[in-house]
Amino acid sequence: MKNWKIVSVIMLPVFIWVSCQNKDIQDNKSNDVNEQKPQNVILLIGDGMGLQEASLTFYYSEKSVFPGFEHIGLIKTSSASHKITDSGAGNTAFAIGEKTYNGAIGVTVDSIKAPNISERLSASHKIGVLATSSITHATPAAFYAHVKDRESEFEIARQLHNSPVDFFAAGGYRFFTDRSDGLNLMDSLRERNFHIDTNELNAFDPLKPGKKYGFMLSDEAMPVADQRGRFLADATSKALEYFDLAEAPFFMMIEASQIDWAGHYNDNDYMVSEVLDFQKTIEVAKKYAEENKNTLVVVTADHETGGYALSTDYEKNKDYDRLSPSFATGGHTASLVPVYAFGPGAENFTGIYENTGIFHKIISLVE
Numbered sequence: 001m002k003n004w005k006i007v008s009v010i011m012l013p014v015f016i017w018v019s020c021q022n023k024d025i026q027d028n029k030s031n032d033v034n035e036q037k038p039q040n041v042i043l044l045i046g047d048g049m050g051l052q053e054a055s056l057t058f059y060y061s062e063k064s065v066f067p068g069f070e071h072i073g074l075i076k077t078s079s080a081s082h083k084i085t086d087s088g089a090g091n092t093a094f095a096i097g098e099k100t101y102n103g104a105i106g107v108t109v110d111s112i113k114a115p116n117i118s119e120r121l122s123a124s125h126k127i128g129v130l131a132t133s134s135i136t137h138a139t140p141a142a143f144y145a146h147v148k149d150r151e152s153e154f155e156i157a158r159q160l161h162n163s164p165v166d167f168f169a170a171g172g173y174r175f176f177t178d179r180s181d182g183l184n185l186m187d188s189l190r191e192r193n194f195h196i197d198t199n200e201l202n203a204f205d206p207l208k209p210g211k212k213y214g215f216m217l218s219d220e221a222m223p224v225a226d227q228r229g230r231f232l233a234d235a236t237s238k239a240l241e242y243f244d245l246a247e248a249p250f251f252m253m254i255e256a257s258q259i260d261w262a263g264h265y266n267d268n269d270y271m272v273s274e275v276l277d278f279q280k281t282i283e284v285a286k287k288y289a290e291e292n293k294n295t296l297v298v299v300t301a302d303h304e305t306g307g308y309a310l311s312t313d314y315e316k317n318k319d320y321d322r323l324s325p326s327f328a329t330g331g332h333t334a335s336l337v338p339v340y341a342f343g344p345g346a347e348n349f350t351g352i353y354e355n356t357g358i359f360h361k362i363i364s365l366v367e
């Protein structure tokens with residue numbers, strides 16, 4: 001037993017060192033993932049969709065899509081510069097696997113361009129980017145562009161034709177045509193083998209595997225959910241049809257952009273309609289993954305918006321059976337947000353970890 005003293009003396013500094021390395025939660029940069037690997041990845045981002053927003057599906061629709069996701073985690077969304085992230089830093093964390101400053105798109109905290117997940121996977125995968133904002137807005141931009149400031153939407157537009165994106169659908173054509181530099185970026189995209197349409201998703205049916213496709217159906221953001229119909233769900237089906245034709249693995253990011261805007265406006269009807277619209281899109285992705293066993297589906301958010309609560313109007317009427325959701329702020333919050341995963345590798349997404357873990361887990365599984 002004497003030896004224990006020696007062992008203790010030797011081990012104590014090691015123990016202290018290990019303890020000091022233990023941050024509050026893990027970065028999850030390890031390659032230590034389960035052996036089951038997906039070929040395709042669909043990353044669905046509900047901008048601003050915290051647990052409370054996602055919970056709406058249990059009270060405002062017949063059947064929530066979320067119980068179908070067996071593997072659930074939580075991510076911490078803070079940026080390198082602020083406890084509360086913006087969508088630039090939040091989505092850059094997903095796209096490059098590093099925390100950066102609020103407002104950054106695809107660049108590190110030192111404003112250095114970092115390879116994003118689309119660039120990392122493009123040699124082996126087709127790449128899709130879909131959103132209900134303009135294609136140049138922070139979330140979609142993080143998956144193909146690199147700029148120091150998210151407000152540089154004309155520069156973000158200029159970077160699209162040189163990016164690895166093969167299929168996109170969103171709004172935002174004014175950033176491509178109505179430019180002070182006189183460039184017509186629609187022509188640049190067409191020169192890069194893109195079919196571009198500004199009216200409808202079926203414009204080029206039947207799709208051809210050798211082409212690329214871009215649908216920009218609004219001059220800026222897409223209309224609100226009640227006015228745009230099944231745009232996001234149908235664009236998702238269209239993209240999946242294209243990837244199937246191409247017979248190549250794919251990575252696709254789909255953003256429900258306007259959940260965040262409903263939060264900023266503290267508008268509950270807008271919130272409900274955007275979350276339910278997102279649910280329809282998630283259902284399309286989930287169904288595809290159920291039929292195509294090689295596909296991993298991950299649903300998460302860059303942050304929560306609005307400090308949303310599924311509360312009653314308790315002060316006025318103490319009826320716990322009547323929901324009257326409320327908001328605590330017109331901005332984002334620091335709440336952890338849920339991650340829902342389905343398909344091969346989904347079990348790696350459980351636990352509590354940093355938002356950068358989404359990137360590292362996907363890369364470890366796919367690359």
Ligand code: MG
Binds near residue numbers: 047
């Ligand atoms: Mg967004």
Ligand code: ZN
Binds near residue numbers: 048087260261305332
């Ligand atoms: Zn926001």
